[in-house]
Amino acid sequence: MGYAMAERLAKAGCDIAVWNRTKAKADPLAKHGAKVVTHLDELAGTDILFCMVSTYDDVKEVIGKVLGKGRPGMVVECSSISLEGSAELRRLLSKHQVQYLAAPVSGNAKVIKAGKLTFVVSGPKEAYERARPYLDMMGGGSSYVGEGELARIAKICHNVMLGVVIQSLCEVTILAQKAGMPRHAFLGFLNKSVMGSMFTRYKTPALVNLDFHVTFTPKLLRKDLDLGLGAGREFEVPMPLASITRDLLQQMIGQGMTEEDFSTLLLMQAGVSGVRLEPENVPVGDGL
Numbered sequence: 001m002g003y004a005m006a007e008r009l010a011k012a013g014c015d016i017a018v019w020n021r022t023k024a025k026a027d028p029l030a031k032h033g034a035k036v037v038t039h040l041d042e043l044a045g046t047d048i049l050f051c052m053v054s055t056y057d058d059v060k061e062v063i064g065k066v067l068g069k070g071r072p073g074m075v076v077e078c079s080s081i082s083l084e085g086s087a088e089l090r091r092l093l094s095k096h097q098v099q100y101l102a103a104p105v106s107g108n109a110k111v112i113k114a115g116k117l118t119f120v121v122s123g124p125k126e127a128y129e130r131a132r133p134y135l136d137m138m139g140g141g142s143s144y145v146g147e148g149e150l151a152r153i154a155k156i157c158h159n160v161m162l163g164v165v166i167q168s169l170c171e172v173t174i175l176a177q178k179a180g181m182p183r184h185a186f187l188g189f190l191n192k193s194v195m196g197s198m199f200t201r202y203k204t205p206a207l208v209n210l211d212f213h214v215t216f217t218p219k220l221l222r223k224d225l226d227l228g229l230g231a232g233r234e235f236e237v238p239m240p241l242a243s244i245t246r247d248l249l250q251q252m253i254g255q256g257m258t259e260e261d262f263s264t265l266l267l268m269q270a271g272v273s274g275v276r277l278e279p280e281n282v283p284v285g286d287g288l
């Protein structure tokens with residue numbers, strides 16, 4: 001995600017410096033004009049520091065190292081993390097007098113390439129206005145939802161829905177196949193219907209041709225469902241669908257299915273339905 005976001009900023013002509021723990025993965029950004037740095041502290045003096053890693057522990061580690069060496073003008077934190085983690089980060093940054101925007105995203109790396117990444121943002125409004133042109137360069141715009149950590153809750157809700165929808169999509173796709181129709185025919189209909197969405201369309205090639213090249217790992221999705229269930233407990237909101245989906249995902253992870261895309265939930269559903277899956281080898285678009 002971070003690579004694709006940085007690539008858009010670099011291609012738009014921004015003066016950017018990039019750090020990634022495994023530097024080799026970031027090196028190709030140099031050909032688009034980005035400066036790929038070796039040490040995190042080289043980012044300490046930047047005007048706006050975008051952070052995109054995995055979990056809150058990783059965010060804490062990375063931002064902690066930057067703050068050890070200097071003070072960026074503003075931090076825009078884009079990883080999917082908890083409300084509590086985000087609030088703790090805000091306190092830490094505020095102690096160092098660094099402005100902070102919580103700005104998680106919707107879309108995978110392919111969506112970013114297609115220019116359709118969206119941000120949900122919370123924090124000081126004037127900081128948002130300063131960061132906004134750069135958020136726009138990375139995709140299809142942003143939604144400002146208010147002060148504090150509100151953007152985190154919006155993103156958690158979004159990804160709980162992502163988990164529930166992919167599980168449902170896998171269930172009905174296997175049902176349609178077992179009843180006798182090709183997956184591409186069923187999904188072709190669904191995608192044109194009122195139930196079709198950018199998401200169902202861009203997942204269709206994976207479900208039809210069984211290309212499970214990772215876009216989002218099962219463990220990262222589990223993290224988000226856990227964040228959703230945690231928020232449900234905090235706000236006393238029952239979330240039965242999220243709970244079942246989390247357990248189904250856990251079954252998949254428990255069987256060692258961790259390295260491919262989260263849409264391998266289709267394989268699990270086929271297994272428990274007595275359905276043998278073969279790629280249909282039909283060219284289907286992703287709608288992006």
Ligand SMILES: NC(=O)c1ccc[n+]([C@@H]2O[C@H](COP(=O)([O-])OP(=O)(O)OC[C@H]3O[C@@H](n4cnc5c(N)ncnc54)[C@H](OP(=O)(O)O)[C@@H]3O)[C@@H](O)[C@H]2O)c1
Pocket residue numbers: 001002020021022023025052053054055057058059061062078079080081105106107108109215216217220
């Ligand atoms: N993929 C999606 O569709 C998607 C969509 C929306 C939001 N998200 C969220 O965006 C975030 C990133 O997701 P992703 O799919 O890009 O994950 P990913 O492919 O697993 O990449 C994780 C990135 O974080 C770095 N990282 C992890 N732990 C680190 C640490 N302790 N110190 C320094 N760097 C660390 C990794 O560096 P290395 O390269 O060295 O491993 C890598 O650059 C997650 O919070 C995810 O939930 C993902």
